[in-house]
Every structure is written in structure tokens, then in C-alpha cells.
Amino acid sequence: MNETLLQVEHLTIKLKNQNQELVRDISFSLEEGGTITLLGQSGSGKTLTCRAILGLLNRSAFQVGGEILFEEKSLLQLKEKERALYYGSQIAFVPQNPMTALDPSRKIGVQMAEFLRLHQELSRKDALSLCEQAMARAGLTDTKRFLNSRPYQLSGGMLQRVLIALAIAGKAKLVIADEPTTALDAIHRDRAVEQLLKLREQGCAILIVTHDFDVVRHIGGHVLIMKEGRMVERGRAKEVLQNPKAGYTKELIEAIHLGWG
Numbered sequence: 001m002n003e004t005l006l007q008v009e010h011l012t013i014k015l016k017n018q019n020q021e022l023v024r025d026i027s028f029s030l031e032e033g034g035t036i037t038l039l040g041q042s043g044s045g046k047t048l049t050c051r052a053i054l055g056l057l058n059r060s061a062f063q064v065g066g067e068i069l070f071e072e073k074s075l076l077q078l079k080e081k082e083r084a085l086y087y088g089s090q091i092a093f094v095p096q097n098p099m100t101a102l103d104p105s106r107k108i109g110v111q112m113a114e115f116l117r118l119h120q121e122l123s124r125k126d127a128l129s130l131c132e133q134a135m136a137r138a139g140l141t142d143t144k145r146f147l148n149s150r151p152y153q154l155s156g157g158m159l160q161r162v163l164i165a166l167a168i169a170g171k172a173k174l175v176i177a178d179e180p181t182t183a184l185d186a187i188h189r190d191r192a193v194e195q196l197l198k199l200r201e202q203g204c205a206i207l208i209v210t211h212d213f214d215v216v217r218h219i220g221g222h223v224l225i226m227k228e229g230r231m232v233e234r235g236r237a238k239e240v241l242q243n244p245k246a247g248y249t250k251e252l253i254e255a256i257h258l259g260w261g
């Protein structure tokens with residue numbers, strides 16, 4: 001059995017100036033090479049949950065309760081210096097808008113190499129060659145052109161694939177992808193999913209937020225259904241989506257007219 005990589009225990013998130021809990025008592029664990037998909041209507045707390053795990057919630061605005069353990073280390077208690085050991089290296093983020101993760105005016109290869117060299121002892125040349133190999137593994141062809149491009153010259157889908165390649169090159173143990181396919185057409189969506197599956201093949205765990213049931217069907221693993229900040233149901237993706245127990249899950253599925261083939 002695979003080891004537990006990420007453990008979220010009784011996660012609660014609220015705004016400091018308000019009593020209302022935006023995320024309430026969410027618990028789940030994710031093992032090495034496993035997948036959990038967060039599903040739920042808009043505003044159900046999926047992004048806040050991801051951002052709490054990524055350490056991206058502004059501490060002056062949000063109060064985060066509960067525990068988030070990564071390889072048994074509390075991510076909520078990390079000191080500033082320790083953060084770089086985890087974020088961007090062991091834990092990678094693929095945001096919905098990948099342009100926000102990169103400097104739009106600097107060459108992608110330079111940025112990728114710099115990033116890898118923050119976490120691994122590599123010469124610039126070796127870092128670039130690692131990027132090229134990772135891009136090829138992520139199914140990108142014409143890698144030299146990508147490395148020499150600036151982010152504004154590429155589409156959102158291409159940039160997402162660059163970020164996934166970066167996670168491969170950085171040997172990430174966990175990738176958190178927040179609606180990575182929302183802005184993509186069907187072909188690019190399938191390619192992005194294939195790349196996430198490649199990452200999983202190399203043992204990387206995936207936490208993904210999506211509204212797209214085709215993506216859930218393709219990725220499999222486990223799902224966690226959220227409503228108004230709470231977890232209403234969880235289980236193996238196929239079982240929950242074929243045979244939902246909670247009325248809310250049934251409504252979600254009916255709304256999307258899912259059919260398992």
C-alpha cells in the first residue's frame with residue numbers, strides 16, 4: 001500500500017472579520033500517486049481548500065483551523081525559510097490562469113531553469129536540458145521553440161503544459177491543479193489530462209478541482225463532493241458518480257447528464 005502523502009484534518013477557513021465559515025471541517029487524505037478531485041458548485045470552497053494547502057491564503061485576512069500534514073509535517077506551521085522546501089518543488093501548482101505563475105516578458109526556458117536551480121544543484125545548461133526532457137515527457141514537441149518563447153506568445157493551454165512539465169522536471173510529489181482544463185478546448189483538455197496522468201505514473205499525487213465530469217471519468221481516483229464549504233460525500237470516483245448517495249451529488253450529476261460508458 002502506498003504511503004499517505006497529504007492529510008487534511010478538520011480544515012476550517014473563515015474570514016477574520018466575519019464569523020461565517022467558508023470551509024467547514026473538511027478532512028481527507030491523499031496517498032503517493034493517488035488522485036482526489038474536488039467537485040461542487042461555484043462557491044463551495046474548493047479553491048480556498050487548495051489555497052490553504054498551498055499556503056496562499058493571506059494570513060491577515062483568513063483564519064485557518066485544523067491541520068494540513070504533508071509527509072507528516074504541518075504545512076500550516078511552516079516557517080518562512082521552510083516554505084521553499086515544499087512549495088514550488090515538492091508541491092507544485094497549476095492554476096487556472098497559468099500566465100499568473102510566470103513573468104510574461106521573460107523567456108520560458110530561462111524562468112524554468114532558474115526555478116529548477118532554486119531547488120536542485122544544477123548548472124544552467126543542465127537545468128535547460130532537464131526542462132527539455134520534461135517537456136518531451138509531457139508530450140510537448142518543438143521544445144526549443146517553447147523554451148525560447150515568452151509566455152505572452154503562447155496560449156493558456158500551452159502554458160499549462162509548460163507548468164506540468166516543470167512539475168515533472170522538479171520531481172514534484174504533489175500537484176494541485178485548480179480547474180486546469182476550464183479554458184481549454186476538448187483536444188487541449190485531453191492533452192492536459194494525459195499529462196497529469198503521466199505525472200501520476202511517476203508517483204506524483206494529484207489534487208484537482210474541476211467542473212468537468214469527462215475529466216473526472218478520465219482521471220478516476222477518488223472524489224470529494226463539496227457544498228457550501230462542507231463535504232457532503234466522498235469515495236471512489238466511479239462509485240460515487242455511478243451510485244451517488246447524497247441528494248446534492250445526484251443533483252450535480254443530473255445537471256451535467258453524466259453517463260459512464
Ligand SMILES: Nc1ncnc2c1ncn2[C@@H]1O[C@H](COP(=O)(O)OP(=O)(O)OP(=O)(O)O)[C@@H](O)[C@H]1O
Pocket residue numbers: 015022040041042043044045046047048049
Ligand atoms: N478573498 C475572499 N474574500 C471573501 N470571500 C471569499 C474570498 N475568497 C473566497 N471567498 C468566498 O468563499 C467561498 C468559497 O470560495 P471558493 O473560491 O473556494 O469556491 P469554489 O468552490 O472554488 O468556487 P468556483 O468553482 O467558482 O471556483 C465563496 O462563498 C466565496 O465567495
